[in-house]
Amino acid sequence: EDQVTQSPEALRLQEGESSSLNCSYTVSGLRGLFWYRQDPGKGPEFLFTLYSAGEEKEKERLKATLTKKESFLHITAPKPEDSATYLCAWRSNDYKLSFGAGTTVTVRA
Amino acid sequence: DAMVIQNPRYQVTQFGKPVTLSCSQTLNHNVMYWYQQKSSQAPKLLFHYYDKDFNNEADTPDNFQSRRPNTSFCFLDIRSPGLGDAAMYLCATSLGLAQETQYFGPGTRLLVL
Numbered sequence: 001e002d003q004v005t006q007s008p009e010a011l012r013l014q015e016g017e018s019s020s021l022n023c024s025y026t027v028s029g030l031r032g033l034f035w036y037r038q039d040p041g042k043g044p045e046f047l048f049t050l051y052s053a054g055e056e057k058e059k060e061r062l063k064a065t066l067t068k069k070e071s072f073l074h075i076t077a078p079k080p081e082d083s084a085t086y087l088c089a090w091r092s093n094d095y096k097l098s099f100g101a102g103t104t105v106t107v108r109a
Numbered sequence: 110d111a112m113v114i115q116n117p118r119y120q121v122t123q124f125g126k127p128v129t130l131s132c133s134q135t136l137n138h139n140v141m142y143w144y145q146q147k148s149s150q151a152p153k154l155l156f157h158y159y160d161k162d163f164n165n166e167a168d169t170p171d172n173f174q175s176r177r178p179n180t181s182f183c184f185l186d187i188r189s190p191g192l193g194d195a196a197m198y199l200c201a202t203s204l205g206l207a208q209e210t211q212y213f214g215p216g217t218r219l220l221v222l
C-alpha cells in the first residue's frame with residue numbers, strides 16, 4: 001500500500017536554528033512529490049514539486065531534496081514567519097494528490 | 110492576481126440542514142477539486158471535475174455532491190450534514206491532470222450544530 005510518513009510531527013526551533021523535515025515514502029510509480037505550507041485556518045500554499053531522485057529546489061530559506069525513498073525540506077536560519085505546518089504530498093496516478101499528516105514548525109524569536 | 114476564492118470563509122449550519130459551499134477561480138484551470146480536512150489531519154480528496162467530467166472518490170459519502178456550472182465555479186453540496194462533517198473544506202484547481210500543480214483556496218470552515 002502506498003504510504004508517506006512525515007517526521008517529526010512537531011518541531012520547535014529557535015530563530016536562526018537550521019533543521020530538516022523528513023517525508024519518507026513507499027509509493028510505486030511516483031509521479032511527483034509536492035511540498036506545501038499551511039498556516040492555521042488557511043489553505044495549503046504550494047512550495048515545490050520534485051519529480052526525480054537527486055532533484056533539488058530552493059526558495060528563500062527553504063530547500064527541498066528528493067531521493068529514491070525520501071524527501072527533505074531544509075529550513076536554513078528560520079525566522080518566526082516560517083512557523084507553519086509543512087505538508088508533503090505525492091501523486092501516484094494521473095490526478096490524485098495524497099497528503100502526509102504534516103510537520104508543525106514553530107520558530108521562536 | 111489570479112486566484113482561487115472560497116465563500117463563505119466560515120459557515121454554521123444545523124444538523125441535517127443542507128448547506129452549499131462555493132469556489133471560484135480566475136486561473137482558467139480545467140480541473141477543480143474538493144478536499145475535506147479535519148483538525149490536525151491531512152486533506153482528503155472528495156471528488157474532482159475535469160472540465161465537466163465528474164469523478165467521485167470511492168470512499169466519499171453519498172451525502173456529499175458537487176456541481177460545476179461553468180469553468181469558473183464549483184459547488185460542494187452537503188445534503189444532510191452530520192456532526193462528523195464539521196471540517197475545513199478546501200477547493201483546489203490545476204491546469205490539467207498529469208503532473209500538474211494544485212493550487213488551493215483559503216478554505217471554508219464548516220461548523221455543524
